[in-house]
Amino acid sequence: MFTASALSGSKPEQYAELAAQARALLSGESDRIANAANLSALVYHALPDLNWVGFYFFDGRELVVGPFQGQPACVRIPLDKGVCGAAASSRQTQRVADVDAFPGHIACDSASRSEVVVPLVHGDSLVGVFDIDSPRTSRFDEEDQRGMEALARVYLESLA
Numbered sequence: 001m002f003t004a005s006a007l008s009g010s011k012p013e014q015y016a017e018l019a020a021q022a023r024a025l026l027s028g029e030s031d032r033i034a035n036a037a038n039l040s041a042l043v044y045h046a047l048p049d050l051n052w053v054g055f056y057f058f059d060g061r062e063l064v065v066g067p068f069q070g071q072p073a074c075v076r077i078p079l080d081k082g083v084c085g086a087a088a089s090s091r092q093t094q095r096v097a098d099v100d101a102f103p104g105h106i107a108c109d110s111a112s113r114s115e116v117v118v119p120l121v122h123g124d125s126l127v128g129v130f131d132i133d134s135p136r137t138s139r140f141d142e143e144d145q146r147g148m149e150a151l152a153r154v155y156l157e158s159l160a
Helices: 011-026 032-046 082-090 142-159
Strands: 052-058 062-070 076-078 094-096 114-122 125-134
Touching (some): 011 142, 032 125, 062 125, 082 114, 114 142
């Protein structure tokens, strides 16, 4: 059985600790659904002021919702729509302080005010995106972005 430990220290130290917990949680398992489910739950319960944490997987045409924690979500997202679509199509992390100001934002959960979406690229292939939402505007800074990108790398390493 896995039990997450409380995070302590500075924000970079907390993300390093969370990445270590994620590695331990995903160790020895390569199933993308199982690992996405566990990582979503770990992050959702470890960090404050989040209302949605989860994955969208690329099916060759669009993003399809995968495991997540939070309110029910949009099922399909075209690559030319929203923050998730922008991250997937550009293969660049999107950190949005105010989602209402993002052109083409898709309001899957009307409570979401800020968002970080990390593209998941394995080799040259787009796997999907790791999506983290908050009910607070400007919830995520550069340290959060780096921390979420590190967690996404832990996830991708588990698929190898």
